[in-house]
Amino acid sequence: MIEIIREAGIHLPDAVFESAAEACFQSYGLKKPATLCLTLTDDAGIREKNRDFRDKDEVTDVLSFPSLNLSPQNTFDENSPASLSVWDAEQKAFYLGDILINVDRAREQAETYGHSFFREMTYLFVHGVFHLLGYDHMNKEDQLSMRQQEENALNKAFTSVSDEELLAIAREARSFAYVPYSRYRVGAALLAKDGSVYTGCNIENASFGLTNCAERTAVFKAVSDGNQEFEAIAIAADKTAPWPCGACRQVMSEFAPELRVLVTWDDGKVLESRLDQLLPHSFLTFTEDQNG
Numbered sequence: 001m002i003e004i005i006r007e008a009g010i011h012l013p014d015a016v017f018e019s020a021a022e023a024c025f026q027s028y029g030l031k032k033p034a035t036l037c038l039t040l041t042d043d044a045g046i047r048e049k050n051r052d053f054r055d056k057d058e059v060t061d062v063l064s065f066p067s068l069n070l071s072p073q074n075t076f077d078e079n080s081p082a083s084l085s086v087w088d089a090e091q092k093a094f095y096l097g098d099i100l101i102n103v104d105r106a107r108e109q110a111e112t113y114g115h116s117f118f119r120e121m122t123y124l125f126v127h128g129v130f131h132l133l134g135y136d137h138m139n140k141e142d143q144l145s146m147r148q149q150e151e152n153a154l155n156k157a158f159t160s161v162s163d164e165e166l167l168a169i170a171r172e173a174r175s176f177a178y179v180p181y182s183r184y185r186v187g188a189a190l191l192a193k194d195g196s197v198y199t200g201c202n203i204e205n206a207s208f209g210l211t212n213c214a215e216r217t218a219v220f221k222a223v224s225d226g227n228q229e230f231e232a233i234a235i236a237a238d239k240t241a242p243w244p245c246g247a248c249r250q251v252m253s254e255f256a257p258e259l260r261v262l263v264t265w266d267d268g269k270v271l272e273s274r275l276d277q278l279l280p281h282s283f284l285t286f287t288e289d290q291n292g
């Protein structure tokens with residue numbers, strides 16, 4: 001278990017960071033239980049810490065403050081005085097240090113790099129954890145070995161997204177909805193078979209018929225990134241269960257007729273169905289055995 005301080009409000013649940021931390025520890029080869037403290041803050045919050053502790057009066061994306069002097073070659077020694085001094089008796093784990101993530105900057109970077117907020121947050125967190133574990137990127141060689149570890153851990157983290165995490169990501173995706181006409185915000189999180197998650201929101205238009213739903217936004221993002229195999233989709237709205245509309249059912253059915261569909265609303269209510277139950281006898285033109 002890690003401690004999370006939420007100075008800036010985001011919908012990603014603790015479990016996202018817990019499973020990512022676990023993936024980092026495994027990738028590093030840490031055999032003993034470890035813990036850390038993560039603070040989710042904003043531009044102003046991280047600038048203050050950067051100024052007070054590092055003498056740099058500027059905004060950044062992530063800061064790490066290791067409590068142990070570890071190195072990439074896993075030099076962790078549970079019996080060393082240093083290790084014993086960071087034993088957290090309550091958590092029954094060694095306390096590796098503090099990580100601060102600037103949620104404002106994460107949002108900007110997610111947009112710049114064209115991937116989801118969830119992906120950017122997970123990346124920044126994993127980067128911070130490897131700093132606590134003694135990795136650095138001062139020279140090219142160090143940078144490469146850190147990058148390799150990060151990719152290892154991210155691959156693990158992204159293949160273990162739970163329903164709870166997917167629902168939380170969908171809730172988070174609502175904040176990007178463009179809904180000046182209906183004010184009905186919907187977010188979607190599409191889980192691909194390779195573990196990656198694509199988010200979507202509804203995007204309205206002055207010409208109402210051109211509006212695109214959150215589910216199709218997510219599917220189109222995935223397909224245009226070369227991903228066509230999907231496991232599940234979570235859809236979140238503020239009020240009333242956001243079951244997908246007919247158009248979205250048909251579009252999703254093209255790629256994953258047996259897709260698991262989870263809907264959530266009121267920040268907690270959840271229902272689940274399967275796409276072939278929501279859309280029996282979907283429209284197909286190119287199947288060989290269509291007529292039995």
Ligand SMILES: [Zn+2]
Nearest residue numbers: 213244245248
């Ligand atoms: Zn729709």
